[in-house]
Amino acid sequence: MRIVVLTKPVPDPASGGERLGADGTLDRANSPAVVNGNDEYVLERALKLIEAAGEGEVILLSMAPASAPETMRKALAMGATRGVLVTDPAIAGSCTVATTRILAAALKTIEFDLAFAGVDTSDGGAGVVAPGIAALAGLPFLSYAATIDPDPAARTVRVQRITATGYDVLEAPMPALISGTQALGEPRYPSLKGIMAARNKEITTVTLADLGIDPATVGLAGATTRVVGSEPPPPRGATRVVREAPDEAADQIVALLAERRLI
Amino acid sequence: MAGIWVHGELTADGSLAKLSTEVATLARALASEGGDGAVTGVVVGADPTAAATELAGYVTSVIAVTEPATADHAAGTIVAERLAALIDEHDPDVILLGAGPEGRDLAGALSALTGRGVLANAVAVRGGDDGPVATHSVFGGTLVTESALTAGRGIVTVRPNTVTAEPAAQPGSVEAATVDSPLAQPQVPIVDHIAAESAAASIDDARIIVAGGRGVGGPEGFALVNDLAEALGGAVGATRAAVDSGWIPYSQQIGQTGKIVKPQLYLALGISGAIQHKVGMQTASTIIAVNRDPDAPIADFADMIVIGDLVEVGAALLARLRARTG
Numbered sequence: 241m242r243i244v245v246l247t248k249p250v251p252d253p254a255s256g257g258e259r260l261g262a263d264g265t266l267d268r269a270n271s272p273a274v275v276n277g278n279d280e281y282v283l284e285r286a287l288k289l290i291e292a293a294g295e296g297e298v299i300l301l302s303m304a305p306a307s308a309p310e311t312m313r314k315a316l317a318m319g320a321t322r323g324v325l326v327t328d329p330a331i332a333g334s335c336t337v338a339t340t341r342i343l344a345a346a347l348k349t350i351e352f353d354l355a356f357a358g359v360d361t362s363d364g365g366a367g368v369v370a371p372g373i374a375a376l377a378g379l380p381f382l383s384y385a386a387t388i389d390p391d392p393a394a395r396t397v398r399v400q401r402i403t404a405t406g407y408d409v410l411e412a413p414m415p416a417l418i419s420g421t422q423a424l425g426e427p428r429y430p431s432l433k434g435i436m437a438a439r440n441k442e443i444t445t446v447t448l449a450d451l452g453i454d455p456a457t458v459g460l461a462g463a464t465t466r467v468v469g470s471e472p473p474p475p476r477g478a479t480r481v482v483r484e485a486p487d488e489a490a491d492q493i494v495a496l497l498a499e500r501r502l503i
Numbered sequence: 504m505a506g507i508w509v510h511g512e513l514t515a516d517g518s519l520a521k522l523s524t525e526v527a528t529l530a531r532a533l534a535s536e537g538g539d540g541a542v543t544g545v546v547v548g549a550d551p552t553a554a555a556t557e558l559a560g561y562v563t564s565v566i567a568v569t570e571p572a573t574a575d576h577a578a579g580t581i582v583a584e585r586l587a588a589l590i591d592e593h594d595p596d597v598i599l600l601g602a603g604p605e606g607r608d609l610a611g612a613l614s615a616l617t618g619r620g621v622l623a624n625a626v627a628v629r630g631g632d633d634g635p636v637a638t639h640s641v642f643g644g645t646l647v648t649e650s651a652l653t654a655g656r657g658i659v660t661v662r663p664n665t666v667t668a669e670p671a672a673q674p675g676s677v678e679a680a681t682v683d684s685p686l687a688q689p690q691v692p693i694v695d696h697i698a699a700e701s702a703a704a705s706i707d708d709a710r711i712i713v714a715g716g717r718g719v720g721g722p723e724g725f726a727l728v729n730d731l732a733e734a735l736g737g738a739v740g741a742t743r744a745a746v747d748s749g750w751i752p753y754s755q756q757i758g759q760t761g762k763i764v765k766p767q768l769y770l771a772l773g774i775s776g777a778i779q780h781k782v783g784m785q786t787a788s789t790i791i792a793v794n795r796d797p798d799a800p801i802a803d804f805a806d807m808i809v810i811g812d813l814v815e816v817g818a819a820l821l822a823r824l825r826a827r828t829g
Contacts (some may be wrong), residue, residue, distance in 0.1 A: 251642060253759055254778050258642035277760045336621050337614055344615075360607070362759055362782075364641055366623030366660070367604075371579060371611030380689040381580055383608050386753070400697065401577070402604070402754060404705055405515055409695035410577055416691075422743075422760040423753045464620025464657060468636060469649040476790075479802055482809040489809045490819035493791055494827075496807055500789050502711065502768045503735065503827065 241296040241392055243286040244350055245320065246343065246357040246370070249273040249304050249311035253362045263460060264467030265333045266363070273311045278358025280318075280427035282420040285388050286356055287319045287428070293392065297321035299350060303331065303342055309443050316438035317430035323443040324350060330448055333460030340372035342458060345451040347377055354397060355417045359384055370419040380412035386423035390414070506595035507534045510586065511546040511558040511565070512605050513578075519546075519557040521708050522601035524668035526661045527561035529628055530599045531671060536630035544675070545589060547582040549574035552677075559675040561668070568680050577691040579608030585682050587616040597635055597652070599628075602660035603707055610660050612688075620657040622650055626665055626765070626786065635659060643759065643782030663708035664765040703755055704738035711737030711768045712787075714757060716780070717744040718773020718794065718813060725750050727817045728772055734824040740764065742780045758783035772813045776801025793817065 251258045251271030261267045275283075283298070290296045300315050300323040302308055312323045326346045334342070347355060360367035374381035382399040386407060390397040395414045400407040402421060430438070448455050456462060480496075482489050497503045509530040512520040530542045544558040544565035555567035566589065572581050586609070590598065598613070600606040602624045614621045622628075625637035634655020639648050652659075706712055713732040715725055725739070732739045741751045743758055757764055758780040769787035774780060776792070776799055784790070785804060792805040793813045802808045809816050 253643045253782065256643075256645055256778065258645045260646065260648070264648075281760070336611075336623070337618060340611070340615050359604075362643060364623065364639075365763075366610075366621060367602075367607035368611030368614055368621050368623060368660075371583075371608045372615035375580060375583065375612040375615040375688060378687075378689065380691045381608070381612070382577065382691055383579065384604050398694075403515070404707075405696075406699035407697040408577070408693045409697065410691050411694045412689070412691045421753070422756070426747070464618075464653050465622055465650050466653065467648050467650045468631075470646050473640065473644055473647045473785075476785075476804050477806060479805050480807045481797065481802070482807060483797075483811075486811060486815040486819040489793075489811055489816050490823055493807065493809065493816075493820055494823050496789070496791065497768070500768075502789065503824065 241290065241293055241354070241390065242299065242352045243290065243296070244299045244301050244347065244352045244355040245279065245283045245286050246301050246355065247279040247283065247312070247315050248276045248302060248361050249308050250276045250361050250363045260467065260470045263333060264470070265460070268305065275311055275315050276358055276361045278360060278421065281422050281424045282356035282358055283315055283318060283320065284427040285420060285424045289390065299324060299352065301343065301346060301350065302326070303339060303346070305332070312443060313438045314430065316441045317434040318428055319434060322441055324446060325443055326446045328448040328455065330455035330459045333463060334458045335463040335465045336366055336368050336372070337464045338458035338462055340369050340376060342451065342453060343369065344373045344376035345453060346446055347373060349446070349451070353414045354390060355379070355415065357417070357419050359419045359421050370417060374417040377417070380416040382410045382412055382416060383419045385418050385420040388418055388420060388424065506597065508543045508545060508595040508598045509562060510598065510600040510609065511544050511554050512601055513546065513548045513551070513554050517548070517550055517553050519554040520601060521668070522603055522663050523558060524561055525663065525666050526599050526601050527558060528668045529661060529666045531562065533628055533630055533635060543595065545586060547573065547585045555677045559677050560670045562671065563675045565675060565677045566680050567677055568682055572686060572690055575693050577693065579605065580612045580688045581686060581690060583609050583612035583616055584686055584688055586613055588682055588684065590617055596656050597659060599659045599661060602662045606660050610658050614658055620652050622652060622657065622659045625659055625661045628659060628661065640786060643778065644785050662765060699752065699754065703752065706738045706740050706755055706757065706762055706764055709738035709764070709766050711735045712740045712764060712766045713737055713770045713772065714740035714742070714774060715745055715772045716742040716774030719745060719750070722750045724814070727814060727821070730821055731770065731817060734821055734828065737768070742774055771801060771805070772817060774801060775799040776804065
């Protein structure tokens with residue numbers, strides 16, 4: 241079985257150093273990149289499935305600046321087999337429509353049984369690229385997965401989709417695209433052996449020309465949306481610190497709730 | 504602004520999602536800014552009538568599309584196809600929808616099918632010179648950005664609790680529509696439903712959330728969190744540490760890989776306020792924390808922090824809340 245995992249390098253959410261450049265795109269020099277959190281959960285599931293099957297490969301697919309192999313190596317160190325990196329100077333500043341088109345075109349160049357993506361990313365968090373890729377590629381789309389269980393013999397996959405009241409159990413033929421959540425399970429840490437092995441794993445670079453996409457239709461120039469302003473969030477008011485005994489403290493909480501008409 | 508549409512999302516029982524009433528209210532405000540205030544709603548479902556009638560209370564007119572396939576198939580792609588066909592026919596400028604799981608799946612497919620851009624997770628939307636301008640909180644709340652649609656045309660997804668839902672002065676009309684062209688996209692059948700173990704109130708659009716973290720200490724501790732939520736008429740939330748420990752289901756997790764919420768009140772018990780949790784709740788209107796550690800990061804962004812034992816403070820608070828409601 242071959243599983244493609246879409247992974248996005250995102251600015252490390254713990255760094256807090258994100259800011260935008262003059263053109264409204266991320267100033268990546270100030271933002272150390274990590275693998276997007278939700279992508280690590282689907283990657284873990286893909287690795288487990290391939291390990292259990294005893295055969296197959298996990299192929300990473302990213303669209304990112306040329307510096308991305310560094311982040312991709314971290315995912316390869318977890319155990320992925322190889323990587324495909326779509327990179328092209330013209331891609332910088334692409335909106336979700338262009339990103340979706342590019343990744344759908346790249347996915348079509350890979351032979352796979354299942355494709356996984358995180359439900360959203362920690363940077364913009366739109367959560368629209370995976371369903372868009374499925375629509376463009378004509379793939380069955382199974383989203384918000386808490387479990388992913390393929391049946392290779394029947395060429396089908398079952399997913400428990402998280403809903404407001406529990407789970408919908410979805411079933412689709414392969415190939416299919418699945419977006420997954422943290423409920424899939426804790427991702428592993430790369431072992432030292434994995435880190436060493438990742439150095440020699442293959443990362444194939446793909447350009448827009450390889451995908452037959454006109455550079456003028458993507459990037460900042462072809463964007464369907466534009467950033468018109470950015471600033472730090474307004475500061476919150478001062479914090480009132482209450483050190484009184486529990487009864488007095490509870491009275492103060494009740495007073496604040498009443499003052500703000502919350503009770 | 505002309506040609507504003509809003510998608511009315513169906514809940515499991517066929518009623519209109521609360522989020523859609525908020526989005527419709529926002530759409531009306533947007534349409535009134537330099538326009539005639541007209542808003543068209545669209546509901547697609549196996550039995551769209553009830554939700555369409557509800558949505559008509561908020562907008563000028565509603566198109567109710569009967570689509571039997573959504574009864575037992577994942578709805579996002581199917582609704583997107585039907586909506587895309589209507590958009591092709593009527594050519595509205597802007598389509599607003601909720602930024603919950605259903606709205607995101609729909610927005611992604613709709614964007615791909617129509618080529619229209621998406622302003623995602625808006626926490627406010629205003630009318631600009633050239634179409635809507637949306638405000639977003641990005642990079643985990645590190646930045647607040649404003650963005651616009653090229654030529655003012657596209658899709659906007661709106662977060663819960665962005666506005667308070669208010670019905671229109673005059674209810675709108677409902678027009679039934681049947682689209683019987685075959686669906687081109689693969690349909691994914693729902694083969695079973697599994698009810699959640701606990702019927703916990705949804706945190707997505709809760710006005711009040713009482714949340715517990717590692718400091719709660721165990722599932723027994725969450726009984727107090729539950730009691731406080733019930734006394735306040737709110738929902739129960741949790742940090743990833745509490746979810747990972749198995750004290751509460753993932754559906755209640757708030758933060759980077761959980762949900763992002765914007766309640767009026769966030770009462771945080773035994774939550775340190777690490778960045779991964781902060782990104783999910785920092786836009787709450789009022790944040791009150793109870794924590795033993797005066798140096799916990801949450802002290803930097805809470806409105807009030809009570810330094811003390813959460814069981815003692817929580818019990819005292821619970822007694823007072825129960826006494827008030829008698």
